[in-house]
Amino acid sequence: MxxxxxxxxxxxxxxxxxxxxxxxxxxxxxxxxxxxxxxxxxxxxxxxxxxxxxxxxxxxxxxxxxxxxxxxxxxxxxxxxxxxxxxxxxxxxxxxxxxxxxxxxxxxxxxxxxxxxxxxxxxxxxxxxxxxxxxxxxxxxxxxxxxxxxxxxTDKAYGVVFGREVELRVNYLASAIEDVEVERAKSSSLIDGSPEKSFEYPVKMVVAYSNKVKLEDVKRFTETQLLNKLQESNISQHVEFSKDAKFDYNQKGAFIYATTYGNGVPRxxxxxxxxxxxxxxxxxxxxxxxxxxxxxxxxxxxxxxxxxxxxxxxxxxxxxxxxxxxxxxxxxxxxxxxxxxxxxxxxxxxxxxxxxxxxx
Known part of the structure; x- marks a missing residue:
């Protein structure tokens, strides 16, 4: 813990x-x-x-x-x-x-x-x-x-993953993105029916889109432009996301949520x-x-x-x-x-x- x-x-x-x-x-x-x-x-x-x-x-x-x-x-x-x-x-x-x-x-x-x-x-x-x-x-x-x-x-027990930089850069990527949250993954969650990749420092990222955008468009944007953005060094120095990262989508209230996992970089x-x-x-x-x-x-x-x-x-x-x-x-x-x-x-x-x- x-x-x-x-x-x-x-x-x-x-x-x-x-x-x-x-x-x-x-x-x-x-x-x-x-x-x-x-x-x-x-x-x-x-x-x-x-x-x-x-x-x-x-x-x-x-x-x-x-x-x-x-x-x-x-x-x-x-x-x-x-x-x-x-x-x-x-x-x-x-x-x-x-x-x-x-x-x-x-x-x-x-x-x-x-x-x-x-x-x-x-x-x-x-x-x-x-x-x-x-x-x-x-x-x-x-x-x-x-x-x-x-x-x-650092690999010390008191290492800190600074997720704020990831949140800022993803949030500014598109006007349809309402909020971004990066947090520690509490468990090995399932994505698309497959176990989450084994991460040493698992981190969960949740991107909230406005539900005014169609789900199909959200998926297309997330799995192309957003996924490419996640490979940039100013993000990967804080959280490493696979270029084949999978996303879990669900709609609740006024938002469509896209969730994925990465490996945090404790500092x-x-x-x-x-x-x-x-x-x-x-x-x-x-x-x-x-x-x-x-x-x-x-x-x-x-x-x-x-x-x-x-x-x-x-x-x-x-x-x-x-x-x-x-x-x-x-x-x-x-x-x-x-x-x-x-x-x-x-x-x-x-x-x-x-x-x-x-x-x-």
Whole structure:
């Protein structure tokens, strides 16, 4: 029962007609809301003004969005966006880079520290990484809800078959298709009187057509155009369907249902690995701050965060799919190359904080 999971939730919580309330947007916003409350607590404990947190929140929101967007543009798809610069503004189409967000935050915090004479740059960096970690956990959870930033195939018991990509590509194939559902096959069902093909990770796909279309036309379309679509690599990397796949048809209510089976491709849930790691980093940093906030030299928490967050990111990249094609020809992908200097910076800040403590 735990050999694999089929994951294909809708990326939105509710469709409002004119727009959708999406999981990613909600979790992204929730990260800033929770972070602000934690920063209120930290500032109050350390005798700072709460109004400064309100200004800090604005700096962080703008820096994260602008930095992450420009980071994706510069690091991953510069040619595309430089030839179509207006596309840079289309954030709703996706494309945010955490390394770019980190750069944006560093710049914004430098400007913030200059604004207030009672706030040191390293002091605010040490505090902000506490909430950056919890926000990162929520954002990566949002990536999981969107079935994006997926991992490489695995045979581990916690492997996840991401069926959402299959659903989207099939759903857009014809206007007569009303819905597509991909789920784990509960049993060895029968199709056309013959036992289902023996699959290691059996997955069932149900395509719902409008009953305004004749059954004969549904069968003809399903067994030609749809079947051909199922052979494409962007589908077979998630679920493998035989070119001779059989379909079971039945009509119920306003729909005609076409059901077939395939073999799922379990992958590492890399988004969840990073989300859990970020949450644990948050707990560690908050514990260290709360236990000995006056005894830690400036830069210590910042250094720990850089090493833990981007050190883990470096290793997680080995089990993640590359985001863009040009990375396939690199010894290390872009995420790894960008993580190396941040880890080195973390080592530097810890070393400097240890030297500062010895001088006290």
């Amino acid at each position: 735990l050999s694999y999971i089929v994951w294909s939730p809708k990326p939105y919580i509710v469709d409002l007609g004119f727009t959708e309330l999406r999981w990613y947007g909600l979790l992204f916003a929730l990260g800033f809301i929770i972070s602000q409350q934690i920063m209120f607590y930290i500032f109050k404990k350390e005798g700072k003004k709460e109004k400064q947190v309100e200004v800090l929140t604005l700096y962080m929101v703008l820096a994260t969005i602008i930095g992450a967007r420009l980071g994706h543009v510069l690091f991953y798809e510069p040619a595309r966006y430089f030839s179509n610069p207006l596309d840079i503004l289309k954030i709703w189409e996706g494309g945010l880079a955490s390394h770019g967000g980190a750069a944006g935050i560093l710049i914004a915090l430098y400007l913030f520290a200059r604004k207030y004479s009672d706030i040191n740059y390293l002091w605010i960096l040490d505090r902000i990484v506490i909430v950056v970690a919890i926000t990162g956990a929520l954002i990566r959870t949002g990536n999981f809800m969107n079935s994006e930033i997926i991992g490489e195939p 590492h849930a890399a988004q969840l690995y990073e989300a859990i790691s970020c949450f644990l980093i948050f707990l560690l940093l908050f514990y260290l701050w709360n236990k000995n906030r006056s005894g830690l030299a400036d830069g210590r928490l910042f250094g720990i965060f850089l090493i833990a967050c981007f050190g883990l990111r470096f290793f997680y990249e080995f089990i993640k799919e590359n985001q863009v094609a040009f990375e396939d020809g690199l010894a290390l992908n872009m995420g790894q190359w960008l993580s190396i200097p941040l880890v080195l910076a973390g080592i530097y800040f810890i070393f400097q904080s240890l030297k500062a403590e010895k001088r006290i």
